[in-house]
Amino acid sequence: MSFWRQRQAGNLPRIAVMLHDLFMVWACWRLLHAARYALLDDVPSNPLFDFNVAVVLLAQALAFRYVGLYRGLWRFASVADLVSIFKASFIGVIAIVLVLSYKRLDGVPVSVLIAYPFALAILLGGPRLLYRSWKDYLAVQSDASARRVLVLGAGHAAESLVKDLRRSGDYEAVGLLDDSLHLQGAKLQGIPILGTLDDVASVARETAAKLLVIAIPTLDATGMQRVIALCESTGLPFRTVPRLNDLMEGSSLPGQLKEVAIEDLLGRQPIQPDWELVRGWLRGRTVLVTGAGGSIGSELCRQCARHGVARIVLLEISEFLMLNIRGELCRNFPHLQVECVLGDCGDPTLVRHALSEHRPDTVFHAAAYKQVPLLEGNLREAVRNNTLATDCMARACLEHEVDNFVFISTDKAVDPASALGASKRYAELICQSLNQKKGTRYVTVRFGNVLGSVGSVVPLFREQIRRGGPVTVTDPEVSRYFMTIPEACLLILQAAASSSRGAIYMLDMGEPILIRDLARQMIRLAGKQPDTDIAIVYTGLRPGEKLHESLFYSDENSRPTSHPKVLEAGIREFSAEQVLGNITRLREAVAAYDVAAMLEILSATVPEYSPLQEAVGAPLAGANVVPFPSKEAGRN
Secondary structure, three states: OOHHHHHHOOOOOHHHHHHHHHHHHHHHHHHHHHHHOOOOOOOOOOOOOOHHHHHHHHHHHHHHHHHOHHHOOHHHOOHHHHHHHHHHHHHHHHHHHHHHHHHOOOOOOHHHHHHHHHHHHHHHHHHHHHHHHHHHHHHHHOOOOOEEEEEEOOOHHHHHHHHHHHHHOOEEEEEEEOOOHHHOOOEEOOEEEEEOHHHHHHHHHHHOOOEEEEOOOOOOHHHHHHHHHHHHHHOOOEEEOOOHHHHHHOOOOOOOOEOOOHHHHOOOOOOOOOHHHHHHHHOOOEEEEEOOOOHHHHHHHHHHHHOOOOEEEEEEOOHHHHHHHHHHHHHHOOOOEEEEEEOOOOOHHHHHHHHHHHOOOEEEEOOOOOOHHHHHOOHHHHHHHHHHHHHHHHHHHHHOOOOEEEEEEEHHHOOOOOHHHHHHHHHHHHHHHHOOOOOOEEEEEEEOEEEOOOOOHHHHHHHHHHOOOOEEEOOOOOEEOEEEHHHHHHHHHHHHHHOOOOOEEEEOOOOOEEHHHHHHHHHHHOOOOEOOOEOEEEOOOOOOOOOOOOOOOOOOOOEEOOOOOEEEEOOOOOOHHHHHHHHHHHHHHHHOOOHHHHHHHHHHHOOOOOOOOOOOOOOOOOOOOOOOOOOOOOOO
C-alpha cells in the first residue's frame, strides 16, 4: 500500500495535524486572555495576532517537534500520546516565559501562563481521542457479518484483544467472563462482563456467540484444563491469545489467535535460564553441532545464534536437513558465519578434518537414533550410531583440545531395558571416562520425551486423529516425562554454561504424564470426543519399552544446582578402564555384525541393562499395527 493510500485508510496527513495543533495553540492563547479580562470594564486590546502570539506559536511548534508528537497516529492515539502532549505543553510554556521575560511579560497575565498548559493539553488531546473512537466505531459497523466473540478473561490481555478485534472488523466482542467477583457487572472498553467462567455455556447461548477466545495467558496447566473443559461443554470452537514466550520466540504474532496446544495442558512451566551466564559463555564462540538438522540440533543452532555465537559449524548426514537449517540461519542471522560439514559423525577422518579445519570451542553432540522399538531389531545401528559415534567425537575433541563436549542423552539410559537406553548409557560412561582434570570438559545432559520432535508421540497422535482414528496407546498405565524442544535446548545451554566436569544434568520435569490422558486431551483439542468420535486402542508394550521411566539411578543422589529447575546427578562407581577397553571389542563386533557379541559387551559394561525381550535381533513387533507411535523423543 502506498504512502498516500495508508493515509486514506485512516491516518490524517501530517501537515493537517500540525496545522490543527497550531490553530489550537492560537485559540487557547486568545481564549485564555479573553476569559481573563471578561469581567473587567477596562479591557486591554486583544489582537488576533501580535508579537506575543508569534512567540507562542514558534515556541510551541519547537516543543511539539522536540517531544516527537507527530510520530504517532491519531487512529491509534493512546495514553502515551497524551503524556507527550502534556510534556510539550509544559515545555512550551517554559519557553514562552523565557522569551517574553526580556520585556517582563508585559501584557501576559500570570493566570494565563498557569492555565495554558492544562487547557492546551485538553484542546489537543480531546480531538485525537474522539477521532480514534469514531474510527473504532466505524470499524465495528463496517462489517455486519462480523463473527461474534465471547472473551474469557477481563485483564490486560482481554483489553488488548478487544481493541484488536475492533480494528480487524472481522470480529465483534459481545461480552466477557471473569471469575473476579468485583468485576461482575462492570465494562471493559465498553464491553460488559456478563458472568464468571462457569457461566460460559449459558452466556454463549444468550449472546449468540460463534467463537470463544481464552484471554488469560497466565493460566497454569490445571487452570487451562478447567477452562478447556468449560469451552468444550459449549460445542463452540475456541482459541487462545499467545503467551509472552510465544511472542518473544516469534512463533506467534501480536493479536494473533491460536489453537490451544497440547503443551498448554501438560503442566510444564517455561524454564527461565540465567541469560547473563548463557550469553557470556556463548558470546563470540565457535560451536559445532552434530545432527544439526534434527529437532534438537536445529533448535540448538537457533538458540546459539540468538545468543551471540560468532560461528556455527553444522555436521549433518542428511543433505536435505542440512540445507534447511543452513538456509534458515543465513536468512535470520545474516551476520552469523555458518559452515557445513556433510557426513557421518562416526567417521573418524571426517570428524578430525572438521575439528582441525574449524577449531570449535564447544561441540554439542545431538546426533543419535532414538526410536525404541525400531532399534530393538537393529542393535548394531544403535551401538554404531549412539555409542561408537559418541566415542569417535569425544576422543577427537580431546585430541584437538576442544574446550567443551556436551553430550545429549535420554532418560532411557537410566536402568536401560532397550537397545536405545543401553547404547546411550554406554555413551554417558565414555564421556565420564574421558573426562580429566585438564583438557576437554565433558558434560552430559539427560532429559525425557520431547514434544513435537520427529517421530514423537504428539505428531503421531495428531495424524491418527486427522485420519479419524483409532489412536494407538501401548498400555493404559504407561507414562512418560515431557518437555518442549526449546525448553530442552535451553536446559542444554544452561547446564553447559554452568556445569562442573563430567557431570550429568537433568531438568526437573515435574510429574510424568499418562499417555492415555495425553491422547484424550489431543482428541478433545481437535473438537472430538474420546471413545465416541475417535477410538483409543491399546496395543501392548513393544520390545524395549517400560511402563515408566526414571530420571536418575537410585544411587546417583541427585542434588540441586544454582538453577532451580536443573538437577545434577552424582557419578556412580564404574570402571573407566573397562568402559574404554571394551570399545575396541565393540567395534570388532559391529564390523562383523555379531549381535550376540554386542549384547554380551553391553551387558558386561552396563550391568544394569536388562532387555525386556529376549530376541534383540528380532523383527519389529507390532509394525503392522502401529507405525512407531513413539512414546520416545524423536531423532535429534
